[in-house]
Amino acid sequence: MDTGLILWTVMMFVLAGFVGHHVIHGVPTLLHTPLMSATNAISAISVVGAIVVAGSEYEAVRTILGVTAVAAAMCNVVGGFLITERMLKMFKGGGPGPQGGGH
């Protein structure tokens, strides 16, 4: 891994961090829970890594760990999205009165 790539990656991480922090700023309380659930879901992007590293030429241990990683990440992302959607739909449909605007 050459120094250039390392620096690029570090820069990406730092900049992404600033963007993430700023994007969240000023979010209303109501959305804290769905937002953290969605944020958490996309962190399962490491499924990408899981598929990259758990190659076929490895012995059983690594393959099993890799498949477990893929399963855990998929569980995280699918479950996270399901929960987020359900929470947000609750806001739309719920409430004491008739359905509010929006549509």
Place this chain on the structure above:
Amino acid sequence: MSLAWQGAAVPTLYIASAVFFIMGLKLLCRVRSALRGTSFLGVGFVLALIGLGIEAAGMPPRLALVGVGIGVLLAAFSTLGKEGARPLLASTGGLAATLVAVVAFMSDETWPLGSALAVAGGPRGAALGLAVLAGAGSLLFGLLAARGPASRGAGQPAAVALAASASGLATGLVGFGLGNPIVVTVGGLVAAAGFALAAIVGKALGRPPLDVVFGTGHKRGAGDDYENVKACGAEETAMVLETARKVVLVPGYGMAVAQAQHALGEIAKLLAARGATVSYAIHPAAGLIPGHMNILLDEAKVPASQLLECDAANAELRDADVALVVGANDIVNPAARDDAQSAVYGMPLVDVAQAGTVFVIKRSLRPGAAGVPNRLFEHPNTNMVFGDAKKVLQAIGVELKAQKKAAA
């Protein structure tokens, strides 16, 4: 594994994916666009996966599919199941990142497994070692969210947010170890967003996030300390107001101080235009002098027919959807009825807790003229909207108008 970015297709996909992730998070921060935000995140995720598919697929597709299948089944199972299982879901991302880091480690013949934490392994080895640590941290926060002191109550989102933050950190480090740009970017986004979110939740509860998560630093004072106070913003208030059919407005001294009567009258008009029944509860002791509220509301051209005396207002509140308290404290203190020891006991009471939802616009939790705590603020139906009454009401008005436009 190949670190090469294959041609222009993969970087393009990754950049598009990152844009969708950022836009998605941004949209998720506004109530009206939140659902669209999740779709954006989904698109970002799929784009990243396609990019990966082109770049390098180390795992045989069949094996990967087995993992995907198991994961989806687990997700369906845990989301359909008990509520308690859900925070655990938050740790699966951290678990995945940890496992990936471990496998990546084992796959590097140059660095034996034993040097897991050795910086001697070079930046890549160090990153992977730290990823394992961060992943473990994520698991810890997830467990705390599910079973720890934070599992009951408002601290849970903070614990889950920290779990997400740690798993984002782990993910970013894994991406660093693998040299994969989209994994690094999303890791950075999630790490910072999760941490910021935990800080926001902690701030809303008036305590540092770690105190909230571990249940420390939590003491209940002699009675002027509040527990489980929920706070929300103007946008949320507007959203609940717009679906309400019957709204009772309860002005107090704070409305007079902030000169918020015009802004309040404006909101009443907007609500009435939507077909809601709107009335004002006028407590005999509201404001500095009797009739203080009447004078101010008259100045704001509020029809006198909408002003209700205490008893009439309480009857109206019985089936009201929303009670909006504007800068009042003692006049809505249930201790006036319930607590014979309280200084306000026996005073007339505007019993707002009967309404479906109570919003209290107030600058802080400080006691009113009577100097006594108000348990209304910790009532499960109560939401505090902290801020200057005029500014908050104007913000609610803007939101209501925006809603109206969106509906038209």
